[in-house]
Ligand SMILES: NC(=O)C1=CN([C@@H]2O[C@H](COP(=O)(O)OP(=O)(O)OC[C@H]3O[C@@H](n4cnc5c(N)ncnc54)[C@H](OP(=O)(O)O)[C@@H]3O)[C@@H](O)[C@H]2O)C=CC1
């Protein structure tokens with residue numbers, strides 16, 4: 280099998296590098312300065328055992344690659360806001376022997392949130408979800424870092440929306456040879472919804488800094504409680520924190536990397552790289568959407584979605600909203616909701 284990694288950034292680049300290290304064939308799909316640096320210097324991966332360099336082919340579009348191979352596996356690792364456009368580009372790509380990628384090839388969505396596999400199913404027949412526990416950093420054009428040791432990450436895999444087949448077992452076997460733990464599960468979306476609850480903290484971290492402060496922890500607990508209420512109201516199953524802990528345990532320790540400081544989570548990195556977009560519409564925004572569909576108020580997730588989008592649009596520095604200001608805004612959002620549900624609206 281050959282792995283075509285669409286979006287070879289922090290997660291995609293790390294998966295690509297580790298697979299290449301394990302002797303698997305890999306093609307990188309990248310754009311802009313990152314693509315130019317990958318083509319010139321190779322993929323430079325910073326990992327605990329030291330820097331590694333790989334020189335897989337790099338393309339931006341299917342036309343540059345030529346026909347895909349019948350044994351290609353597509354791995355989608357762009358941020359969710361970029362998924363639709365990548366799917367539109369790669370779905371019609373021809374495959375040797377006839378047919379298109381969308382008809383014939385397996386597509387693994389290695390992303391946070393729950394939206395991309397759903398988008399992918401509109402175009403692709405064989406869609407797989409990946410629940411990605413893989414702290415990684417897009418350090419510079421051409422350079423990605425992953426500080427996890429001794430495992431680089433844990434990737435639950437399964438057919439979307441549920442099920443297991445030979446393809447997923449073969450991909451998991453390759454990932455297991457490449458520094459990942461890759462449990463094959465019949466209910467991958469249950470793991471992805473659990474991960475979504477953790478990723479509700481991404482926006483909080485992006486606007487106000489790491490969630491280490493007890494007041495930030497308390498705010499995150501409320502944000503998560505909104506998410507859990509919404510999932511319960513929607514009848515959506517999610518893995519419990521005990522199940523997650525049992526899988527993750529202390530298998531991954533983050534170690535400092537030479538020349539590749541971990542600059543925060545994936546949303547923090549979107550702000551620090553000034554990309555102008557952020558994934559909040561597909562993380563906190565998923566909870567807001569489900570809340571509206573099922574009649575559950577989500578004032579705190581709405582607030583974080585709005586602030587994260589403002590930060591991205593205005594290219595504000597990550598972490599630059601002082602925590603006391605965020606806490607005041609959060610109190611006001613909850614008070615506004617209580618006022619609007621008070622006697623006047625009931626009358
Ligand atoms: N980073 C982390 O620690 C973790 C991230 N995740 C999730 O993984 C997913 C990927 O995140 P992450 O790796 O951090 O994101 P990155 O921004 O580091 O990587 C995504 C890459 O895809 C590129 N890209 C987007 N669209 C295209 C396209 N059409 N063709 C070619 N390249 C494209 C981006 O380019 P450009 O920069 O030009 O936009 C970028 O280089 C997200 O869902 C994230 O939430 C999950 C767990 C951990």
Ligand SMILES: CC(C)(CO)C(=O)C(=O)O
Nearest residue numbers: 411412413414544545546
């Ligand atoms: C929390 C973390 C690092 C886990 O993989 C993540 O999902 C992210 O940065 O978006």
